[in-house]
Amino acid sequence: MTENIPTNGFSRRRFLELGFGAAAASALSACGGGKSAEDVAGGGTTSDKKFTGEYDGPKVTLSYWNGFTGGDGPFMDQLVKDFMTENPKIAVKQNTVEWAQYYQRMPAAVTAGKGPDVGVMHMDQLATNAVRKIIVPLDDLTESIGLTEDDFTPEVWNAGIFQDARYGLPLDVHSLGMYYNEDQFSQAGVEEAPTDEESLMAALDKLQEVNPQPFWMPSRWPAHLMFLSLLWQNGGEPYDAENSKATFDSDAGVQALTWMTEVISKGYSPKNVAQDSQYVAFKNSKVSVTWDGIWQINDLKAAKLPFALAPVPQIGSTSAVWANSHNFYLTKQAAEDDNKLQAAKVFIDWIIKKSADWAGAGMVPAAKSVRESSGVQDTTQAPIAAQIEAMKFLPPVPGLGDVTAQTFEIAVADAILGKRSPAEALKDAAGKGSQLMEANKQKFGA
Amino acid sequence: MATSAPGRPAAGDATRVDEEALGLGDTSREPTSRTRGDTRAAYLFLGPYLVLFIAFVIAPAVYGFWISLHDYDYTLPGKPWVGLNNYQKLIDSDSVTFENFWNSMKATAIFTLASVPLLLVLPLLVALIMNARFRGRNFFRAVYFAPYVLGVAVVAVLWRFLLDANIGLINQYAGAIGLPDDTAWLTDTPAAWVGLVGVTVWWTLGFNAVIYLAGLQDISVELYEAAKVDGANRWQSFWNVTMPGLRPVLAFVTMVTIIASANMFGQSYLMTKGAPGTETRTAIYYIADTGLRNFQMGDAAAMSYVLTLLLMLLSVGVFWLFRERNE
Numbered sequence: 001m002t003e004n005i006p007t008n009g010f011s012r013r014r015f016l017e018l019g020f021g022a023a024a025a026s027a028l029s030a031c032g033g034g035k036s037a038e039d040v041a042g043g044g045t046t047s048d049k050k051f052t053g054e055y056d057g058p059k060v061t062l063s064y065w066n067g068f069t070g071g072d073g074p075f076m077d078q079l080v081k082d083f084m085t086e087n088p089k090i091a092v093k094q095n096t097v098e099w100a101q102y103y104q105r106m107p108a109a110v111t112a113g114k115g116p117d118v119g120v121m122h123m124d125q126l127a128t129n130a131v132r133k134i135i136v137p138l139d140d141l142t143e144s145i146g147l148t149e150d151d152f153t154p155e156v157w158n159a160g161i162f163q164d165a166r167y168g169l170p171l172d173v174h175s176l177g178m179y180y181n182e183d184q185f186s187q188a189g190v191e192e193a194p195t196d197e198e199s200l201m202a203a204l205d206k207l208q209e210v211n212p213q214p215f216w217m218p219s220r221w222p223a224h225l226m227f228l229s230l231l232w233q234n235g236g237e238p239y240d241a242e243n244s245k246a247t248f249d250s251d252a253g254v255q256a257l258t259w260m261t262e263v264i265s266k267g268y269s270p271k272n273v274a275q276d277s278q279y280v281a282f283k284n285s286k287v288s289v290t291w292d293g294i295w296q297i298n299d300l301k302a303a304k305l306p307f308a309l310a311p312v313p314q315i316g317s318t319s320a321v322w323a324n325s326h327n328f329y330l331t332k333q334a335a336e337d338d339n340k341l342q343a344a345k346v347f348i349d350w351i352i353k354k355s356a357d358w359a360g361a362g363m364v365p366a367a368k369s370v371r372e373s374s375g376v377q378d379t380t381q382a383p384i385a386a387q388i389e390a391m392k393f394l395p396p397v398p399g400l401g402d403v404t405a406q407t408f409e410i411a412v413a414d415a416i417l418g419k420r421s422p423a424e425a426l427k428d429a430a431g432k433g434s435q436l437m438e439a440n441k442q443k444f445g446a
Numbered sequence: 447m448a449t450s451a452p453g454r455p456a457a458g459d460a461t462r463v464d465e466e467a468l469g470l471g472d473t474s475r476e477p478t479s480r481t482r483g484d485t486r487a488a489y490l491f492l493g494p495y496l497v498l499f500i501a502f503v504i505a506p507a508v509y510g511f512w513i514s515l516h517d518y519d520y521t522l523p524g525k526p527w528v529g530l531n532n533y534q535k536l537i538d539s540d541s542v543t544f545e546n547f548w549n550s551m552k553a554t555a556i557f558t559l560a561s562v563p564l565l566l567v568l569p570l571l572v573a574l575i576m577n578a579r580f581r582g583r584n585f586f587r588a589v590y591f592a593p594y595v596l597g598v599a600v601v602a603v604l605w606r607f608l609l610d611a612n613i614g615l616i617n618q619y620a621g622a623i624g625l626p627d628d629t630a631w632l633t634d635t636p637a638a639w640v641g642l643v644g645v646t647v648w649w650t651l652g653f654n655a656v657i658y659l660a661g662l663q664d665i666s667v668e669l670y671e672a673a674k675v676d677g678a679n680r681w682q683s684f685w686n687v688t689m690p691g692l693r694p695v696l697a698f699v700t701m702v703t704i705i706a707s708a709n710m711f712g713q714s715y716l717m718t719k720g721a722p723g724t725e726t727r728t729a730i731y732y733i734a735d736t737g738l739r740n741f742q743m744g745d746a747a748a749m750s751y752v753l754t755l756l757l758m759l760l761s762v763g764v765f766w767l768f769r770e771r772n773e
Contacts, residue, residue, distance in 0.1 A: 104738050107521045132521035216612070219633055220719055272611040272630035275719055281613050402740040406546075414723045417633050435542045443519070 055346045057339040061091040062347060065106060065116035066326075067099035071298025072361030079357060083350050090343045103401075110134045110331045117334035118344040123159050123325040126168045127396035131444045135329040137165035141345050145169075145352070151368050156325050159393050168327030169348060171355055172363035175323035175391050176225050177294045177384050178313065182306045184210045184288040193310035200289075200313045204268050207288045214288035216278035217260055217269040219416040224409040225322040226291050226312075230256030232392045233316025238408065239433075243397045244441060246433030248408050249426035252316075257415050257422035259315060264416070272417060294381045297362035301380075309380050311387045323391035325366060328352070364388065399440035407433040514747035521741060532748035543736070547749055549724060550732035553714075554753075557728060558707040560643045565703045566696075569651050573658035574688075587659075591652035598649075598712035605645045606632065606717045633721045642713050642726060650706070654699050661695030662688070697768035701761060708757055729753050 068076045073096060080092050095116065097105055103125055109115030111134070121129065129135045149157045152170060160168035180193060188207045194200035207214035217223070227248075231238060236252025239245065247253075263269050279296070281287040283303050291312055300307050312321045328348045334340045351358075355365040356375045364385040365371045371385055379385075394400065411429035415422040514532055516525045535541040536548075576587050593601065608615050609631035621627025631641040665688060673683040689696075711730040714720060720727030727735075729749070737746025 107741075111521055132519075133523075134521060219721065270612050271628075272633040274610055274612075274630075274632040274721070275606070277610050277613050280607075284613075286613070399740075405739075410723055413721060417630075417722045419722050432542055439542070443517070443522075 055087060055089055055343050057089070057342060059089050059091070060339045060343045061093055062118055062334075062340060062343055063095065063116045064092050064347070065095045065097060065102070065109075065119035067097055067102045067120070068361070069096055069098050070295070071302070072295060072358075072363065075358060075361040079351055079354055082354070083347060087346065087350070090347065092347060107132060107134045110333055113333060115333055116331055117337075117340050118328065118330055118347055120171060120326050121168070121329055123156070123168060123170065123327050124394045124396065124401060126160060126327060126329065127162045128398045128401060129329070130162045130165075130167045131398040133332060135167050136332050136335045137167055138169065138330050138345070138348075139166050141330075141348065142166055142169065144345075145349050147352075147367070152366055153388050153391070155391065155393055156366055156388075159325070159396055160327055162396050168329050169352060170366035171326045171328060171352060172358055172366050173323050173325045173388060173391060174294050174363050175321045175384060175387075176222060176229055176291050176312050177321075177381070178310045179282065179290050179292055179296070179300065179307050180310065181282070181285060181288045182308050184214075184285065188288075193308065194313050195311070196313050197315045200315070204289070208268070211286065211288045213268060213270050215263060215268045216273045216281055216287050216290065217263045217416055218273050218275070218278045219413045220275040220409075222292055223260070223412045223416060224404070225293075226260065227253075227256055227408065227412045228322045228392070228394075229291075229312055229320060230259060230315055232320035232322075233314060233318055235317055238404075239395065239397070239400065239437070243395065243400070244434070244437055246403070246407060246430040246437065248411075248433070249423070249430035253408075253426050254423045256316070257412060257426060260412070261415055261418070261422060264418075294364070294384050295362045297380050310383055311390070319387075319390040320392045321387065321390050323393055325393065326363070397440075398444040400437070403433050403436045403440070406436065510747045511751065513743050514751055516744045517742075518744035518747070519741045520743060525744075528744065532744045533752070535745065536748060536752060543745055543749075546724065546732060547729075547752075550727050550729045551753070551756075553724075553726055554708055554710065554729040556639060557642060557646075557710050557726075558704060560639060561646050561707045561710075562700075562703050564643065564647050565650060565654055565707070566700060568647060569654035569699075570658050570692075572651065572655040573662055576655065576659050577662045587656075590655055593649045594652040596649070599716060601645060601649050602713055602716035605641070609641050609645075609717070632718050635722060635725050638718050638721065638726050642710075642717065645717070646707075646710065646713060654703060657695060657699055658692065661692045664695075665691035693768060697764065700764055700768070704760060704764065705757065708753070708760075 064080070066076060077094070080094055084090065084092055099122070102121070106115055106119065106121070107129065115134075121135075126135070130137075147169070151157075156170050156173055160166050160170060178193065184207060185191075185193075185203075188203075188210045190203045190206050192199075194203045204214055218226075228238060231248060231253050234252035234255050236248065236250045236256070238248040238253075240247050264271055278287055278290050279292060282290040282292075283300065283305060285305070294309065297309065311319075328351070330341065330344055330348075334344050352367060353370075355367060356370045356373055359365055359370075359376045359379050359381070362381060364381055365376060370376065371388070376382065376385060394404070407429040408426065411420075411425040414420045414425040419425075420428075515527060515529060517528050517532075518525045535543050538544055572590055576583065576590070607613070611617060611628060611630040611633065614631070616631065617627045617629060620629070629637050631637050669687045669691070670683055673687050678686065709730050710728050711734065714726045714728055715731055715734075718726045720731065724732075730753075733746045733749045733753070736742045736749065
């Protein structure tokens with residue numbers, strides 16, 4: 001629905017990211033490794049047949065779900081079409097659902113046996129869906145495709161593992177980036193994209209002559225992703241390693257959020273920036289700098305804006321940026337039919353190998369070989385791709401996404417809107433977060 | 447309840463409806479004189495609806511109550527029985543849901559209190575004007591009804607951008623005529639409530655107006671003439687003829703409007719996202735989030751029951767208010 005609407009970012013990605021932020025939360029704790037429902041790993045058994053990369057069974061129809069409703073949609077459509085031409089025995093029926101609804105609908109549909117056989121979801125949703133036994137392990141696929149940790153960065157690779165089994169194969173990574181208006185930069189005499197706090201502030205001061213308020217601070221999405229990036233840059237973690245306590249109210253967190261509110265109090269941003277206003281304003285050249293997801297590239301290109309993309313500047317002591325990843329999964333539905341299972345594996349294998357085309361959708365391919373290929377080096381997001389080591393992901397903990405949505409997303413909004421002080425807002429939210437995490441542990445049997 | 451409201455909400459309502467359905471006409475005779483055959487015919491006519499009602503209202507309601515007694519997540523194999531625990535959480539101020547839930551109930555209450563009076567009075571004024579004879583009346587009627595045909599998503603996205611504090615047209619124009627141009631219609635209270643209520647009134651006013659209009663057209667002209675003969679001025683004839691004539695319609699409109707307002711979800715979900723913080727997150731919004739996004743169906747079902755109970759009490763109050771008084 002969003003493709004032709006100028007507010008593309010709003011409808012598609014924002015919604016996406018909301019679900020996603022929720023989702024993202026779960027991915028964040030990824031490094032902690034899965035610690036939930038004990039019996040999950042055995043949940044869906046994949047087939048015993050060895051995967052050969054070829055499908056030789058009877059004709060089969062795969063149901064394939066994803067949430068690529070925006071500028072990335074046409075690229076996936078093309079990939080699916082090409083796949084079917086090359087593999088006439090496998091028909092792929094695509095169903096594209098907005099991400100925000102995706103994570104509500106998909107589990108319901110799979111439970112009812114009318115869901116996807118294969119699909120794409122955000123990395124931070126894998127654990128939640130694994131513990132619910134919606135998706136099944138695909139370790140054998142990993143082996144046969146011949147992918148290893150070396151092909152990815154450890155963070156992306158390990159986040160797909162939950163309770164010793166792999167549930168997701170990464171297609172891409174996408175992070176927050178800094179978009180800036182090139183015309184306004186040259187008008188203001190800023191020659192290079194800022195890389196740290198000092199250069200950012202200097203640039204903003206100069207930019208104020210062109211745009212009195214050059215860097216609008218959003219109160220909602222992607223505000224919490226900016227917060228997470230800054231929190232990590234300050235050496236903090238949103239959740240503790242045992243995933244039983246919310247720690248985003250640490251000094252690192254308070255500093256991060258304070259920095260964000262100071263962008264407003266120092267006059268670089270107006271107050272009360274509502275959902276998506278900063279993005280719409282950026283598209284209309286009323287804002288010179290904005291931090292947003294790299295998947296907005298195509299939307300901004302379509303708007304004919306003279307923009308460029310740079311990594312998020314390092315404000316804190318280390319470089320870090322929030323990121324997430326689209327992962328392929330197989331459902332328990334596919335696991336019940338051996339032909340479908342084989343066909344689905346062939347499909348995943350094929351698409352991941354073609355993920356250079358997917359870079360056209362604004363994403364950074366997850367596989368190193370593809371990422372470093374020339375096709376990707378020429379894209380707008382190339383500077384981001386180079387920064388893949390700095391990308392931080394939310395840990396794969398079941399239900400953590402809901403915790404994020406209910407806690408620091410709201411705390412960040414409260415502080416940005418000037419309703420409460422950063423410290424107070426975060427402390428309250430962290431208390432609530434810890435309670436919710438305890439409840440989740442019980443529910444999912446950690 | 448909505449279906450029976452336009453009739454007579456008094457005690458004898460049920461039998462009247464039966465007889466009307468049967469086409470028995472004269473309702474002033476004692477209903478006890480009916481034969482057995484009548485009753486059977488009545489059940490025959492009521493049967494199909496009863497089946498639908500049981501399948502789609504009663505059964506889900508009972509099932510929902512069953513769910514509310516469990517820690518219910520349909521994707522998990524275990525759905526442990528928790529008794530009334532989900533309800534206790536709603537009255538235990540230490541639980542995570544307590545504060546969220548009652549804040550959302552408060553948001554719903556604020557919205558209902560602010561929107562219902564406006565949605566009762568303004569459409570009545572519009573209906574009175576629509577009922578008068580003047581050129582372009584049909585156009586005028588259409589204009590007021592037009593927004594109602596839009597879906598909530600269209601309305602909310604449209605107004606979300608019009609009302610934006612920094613890039614919205616409303617503030618732009620307000621500034622142009624010398625009013626404050628930095629009102630945060632979406633991210634600060636009470637401005638956000640003004641925005642939400644205003645949009646809802648603009649959007650649904652036409653519906654109530656059309657119902658009122660139908661009611662107005664039902665009032666016999668002779669009554670107005672008689673009032674005139676008795677020397678009533680316009681105000682007196684409005685108060686003594688129009689208002690009593692509208693009472694059944696008014697009861698219906700009041701009920702429907704209260705329920706619609708108490709069920710407000712889309713506007714705050716799409717326009718404010720509950721901002722600032724969760725101040726404009728309504729009960730339905732929170733219930734949907736809890737049940738459908740977080741899969742805590744047991745909690746969500748318990749909250750729904752509490753909301754339903756309060757709405758039922760409110761309905762009883764409204765019926766009592768509009769009861770037929772014997773003077």
